[in-house]
Amino acid sequence: MATLAEETIPPDEAALIARLVVQNLALLNEKERPVRRGQHAKHHGCVLADFEVEPDLPAELRHGLFATPKTYKALIRFSNGEARDDRKGDAHGMALKLFDVPGDKLLEPCDTHDFILLDQPLFFIRNVADYVGLFDALLNAKASVIPKLLFFVPRFAAELGLVYLSFLSNRPTELAILKRTVSSKPETPLATTYHSTTPYRLGPHAVRWSALPNAARLPKFTAVSSPDKLRHALAMQLGAGEATFDFMAQLQTDAATMPIEDPTQPWDVAKSPPRKLATIRLPVQRPDTRELMDFCEQLAFNPWRCLAEHRPLGGINRARRQVYAAVSRRRHELNGVAEREPTLAEFLALHA
Ligand code: HEM
Known part of the structure; x- marks a missing residue:
């Protein structure tokens, strides 16, 4: 029986991950230019944000990024999973990149730190073997x-x-989660709850991350019917006022009913309610100029671009380390663009 935060690695996993890398490379449309991401290709904006760590967190939550109260500048890429027309049901992504985060990252030496979230609490695949x-x-x-x-x-x-x-x-189980995932039709990217679905470390704990919108305080807007309706909504709302999300961690408190290796299983919020760690503040801005949209196109996110205190856990996350790195390397090569982490200065210059 596994203990809290403990991983169980199947003996054939390395070979399965190698196959998953090849399968994901095959999803790239190498004929189009630029070659876009094989998944989550379309984005709605390249948003500037502040990631404000809560003051006075209890000692048990003060680990890694959350050890001391501090505000990090951040970038957010909101995306569709698959759809080019925003009116169609789909999964939706919220990828965060924090700038100027000191300390070694697990993926590579860099100053950035990524969190990758989806608008569903559960992922529709249990493990690497099933994904293959x-x-x-x-x-x-x-x-x-x-x-x-x-x-x-x-x-x-x-x-x-x-x-x-x-x-x-x-x-x-997988079919039910998949159906829910591809049926989501939000009016705006700013009023949705996003989830990591898979677990990560918060120091000694295992947690699932989420970002909870403060939807009641969002600027009002008139929805338009357009294939780019989410881009329009984001630009209209952030042009009129700020938006915020609460960044939360749900702690694993029972290894049997809150598994590490199976993101199709819900973690009971009655047993372990999510706890607030930070506020994500999106100030008034224009997030979708041509320059900013191009900037986000060139970026790459990876769950392993993180501090060791927030190490990704579970088979799906172990696979993502190599899959995301290989796919990003290939699309950057084909596009003739250097693959490197952005600096805060160049991002801020585009928002000026
Ligand atoms: C083994 C399982 C998974 C595989 C093989 C996979 C594959 C990929 C690939 C190939 C990309 C594009 C990467 C790039 O070109 O830079 C991507 C992006 C993304 N994935 Fe996954 N994924 C997996 C699991 C997940 C899970 C569990 C989530 C839940 C949060 C997720 C959310 C996202 C999001 C939001 C993006 C867009 C990131 C961005 O804005 O660039 N994926 N995924």
Whole structure:
């Protein structure tokens, strides 16, 4: 039986991660320029924020970034999981990059620190072996002649049907989370709760991160029907006033019912309510100029770009270290752009 914050690594995981890297590289559309991310390709803005660590945190929460009250300048990239048209249901991302964070990072020497969040509390895949299985089903469906024969069914729907038959039909938990994930249709990126779904360290604890919007205090706006409606909403709201999120940590308090290795399992909030660690403050700004949109296009996030006190935990996170690094390296190479971390000075210059 695992203890709190303890990982359990399957013996064949390294080989499975190597396959997952190859599968993710195959998702890049290498014909388009610039080559975009294989997942979460479309963003809605490149937002400037302050990440204000709470004063007076109790000793048990004071670890890593949260050891002392301090404000970090940050960048936020809000994205769609897959959709190019914001009116369609989809997963939505909130990726944060904190600047000028002292200390060694697990991925590489750098001054930045990343958090990657999604607008769902649970991830729809349990472990690396299952993710490899899902990708096999997806890539086989794309290569299959059956969708071509089913000429009366749209190709995408026929491919999904094959993936369903070969992988998802006997996995009801995953299917239910996937359905919820691809049905989310927010009116604005600023009124949604975002979650890490997978666990991370907070010193000796294991936690799941989340960002909770203070939606009642958001500037009002009139939604438009457009493929870029989330970009319009973000720009309208941040043009009119500030927005804030509470950055929270839910501590793992029971190793059996709050597993480290399975992000499809909810961690009961009644057993362990999320605790506030910081305020994320988005001041009035214009977040979607051409220069800023291009700047965010070139960036790369990685859950392992973090302090050891916030080490990612669990198989899905162990896989992401190599997958994100390989995919980002490949798209930067193809785009002829140097892969490097941004500085606060160059980001602020674009916001001036
Ligand atoms: C093994 C599981 C996963 C794989 C293989 C995977 C794969 C990827 C890839 C290839 C990218 C694009 C990276 C780049 O080109 O820079 C990406 C981005 C992203 N992923 Fe994942 N992912 C996984 C799990 C997750 C989980 C659990 C979350 C939950 C928070 C998540 C949220 C995101 C977000 C928000 C982005 C966009 C980051 C940005 O703004 O650049 N992913 N993922």
